[in-house]
Amino acid sequence: MAEHIIKFWGVRGSFPTPDRDKIEVGGHTSCVEIRTADNDLIVLDMGTGLVPLGNSLLQESNPPKSAHVFISHFHWDHIIGYLGFAPFFLKDFTCHIYGKQDKLSIDEIFGHLHNYTFWPVEIPMYQAELNLNTFPENGLKISDSVKISACKHGHPNGANSYRIELGNKSIVYSTDLEHPDDQLNPNVIDIARDADVLIMDAQFTDEQLPAHKGWGHSSWQQCAAVSKQANVKQLVLYHHSPANNDEAVREIEKDAQAVFPNTIAARQGMEIKLPI
Numbered sequence: 001m002a003e004h005i006i007k008f009w010g011v012r013g014s015f016p017t018p019d020r021d022k023i024e025v026g027g028h029t030s031c032v033e034i035r036t037a038d039n040d041l042i043v044l045d046m047g048t049g050l051v052p053l054g055n056s057l058l059q060e061s062n063p064p065k066s067a068h069v070f071i072s073h074f075h076w077d078h079i080i081g082y083l084g085f086a087p088f089f090l091k092d093f094t095c096h097i098y099g100k101q102d103k104l105s106i107d108e109i110f111g112h113l114h115n116y117t118f119w120p121v122e123i124p125m126y127q128a129e130l131n132l133n134t135f136p137e138n139g140l141k142i143s144d145s146v147k148i149s150a151c152k153h154g155h156p157n158g159a160n161s162y163r164i165e166l167g168n169k170s171i172v173y174s175t176d177l178e179h180p181d182d183q184l185n186p187n188v189i190d191i192a193r194d195a196d197v198l199i200m201d202a203q204f205t206d207e208q209l210p211a212h213k214g215w216g217h218s219s220w221q222q223c224a225a226v227s228k229q230a231n232v233k234q235l236v237l238y239h240h241s242p243a244n245n246d247e248a249v250r251e252i253e254k255d256a257q258a259v260f261p262n263t264i265a266a267r268q269g270m271e272i273k274l275p276i
């Protein structure tokens with residue numbers, strides 16, 4: 001049966017956690033692959049999880065010839081994997097990267113990443129074609145059946161939530177998200193409306209939020225509340241705190257399921273299949 005597949009290559013927030021007590025959930029930072037039933041490759045964020053994703057593409061017998069990458073924002077834990085993405089050294093590969101609107105241009109941002117003080121490889125050394133873009137305000141159509149839209153949300157220096165429409169299925173990715181003081185962000189509820197899968201920042205608990213005001217993250221309770229209000233089908237808790245071991249994440253998952261039953265905590269390597 002034809003299906004879209006969401007695969008989680010990195011689910012950790014802020015820092016990689018290659019620690020023994022965090023192996024079940026995984027240590028790589030933010031990176032999610034969406035492989036459409038037509039073999040289109042969509043990537044959400046380029047944390048360290050992008051490195052194994054790139055290596056795995058090289059092993060495929062019929063790999064996609066291009067990728068469309070959407071970056072929530074440019075904090076290190078969402079971009080550092082870019083430097084280790086093996087398909088950049090393939091001749092017949094094209095990578096379209098879209099980032100949020102920023103004070104710096106997208107070319108300046110990637111220029112910083114390649115600054116010779118910090119990294120020896122420069123873009124002209126790539127064999128692949130690299131296209132850097134700011135995500136268009138009116139959204140983007142990759143093909144007749146794949147549409148992407150975005151909204152801005154609160155985070156230090158801002159971040160984008162993305163909604164990926166695949167025919168009649170929809171996936172919403174909203175991470176590094178801090179809600180306003182007294183309410184859930186209405187734009188986020190709007191973009192998540194009726195989504196089949198909502199992947200959302202659950203770095204903190206409600207109890208931890210007051211001490212982390214301005215850090216730019218939300219709680220699993222807020223994720224569950226957004227899911228209810230937006231009539232989401234499945235909630236995926238994501239961007240786990242680097243402080244939380246496997247037991248702590250399992251605990252959060254159980255607590256969230258008591259409020260919004262169709263919840264799962266993202267784990268590295270996990271796949272969600274959406275039959276079309």
Ligand SMILES: [Zn+2]
Binds near residue numbers: 077078239
């Ligand atoms: Zn982050």
Ligand SMILES: [Zn+2]
Binds near residue numbers: 073075155176216
């Ligand atoms: Zn961030």
